[in-house]
Amino acid sequence: MAVLLRVDDQRAPPPxxxxxxxxxxxxxxxxxxRQQRITARLAELRQKAEILNLGTP
Known part of the structure; x- marks a missing residue:
């Protein structure tokens, strides 16, 4: 005797x-x-930074 099964639905395993x-x-x-604090600190440092253009070499 042969048994034939058909799977119509699969359930995800419980978490x-x-x-x-x-x-x-x-x-x-x-x-x-930690990443959020680093990002905030970098933004703060960039805002406070003073970038000088010393001309082209």
Whole structure:
């Protein structure tokens, strides 16, 4: 006897428990915050910078 199955729908696996991904989520959020602080600091430094044109050599 042969059994024939037809799959009409596939379900995504459930998300992993928070405890398993907590460290990675924390690391990603810290990296994002660090990048935002760097971007803000660079913008501040660029705004304060005084660029002088000393002529062409």
């Amino acid at each position: 992993p428990p928070f405890e398993k991904v907590k460290d990675e989520v924390t690391r990603l959020l810290q990296a994002e915050q």
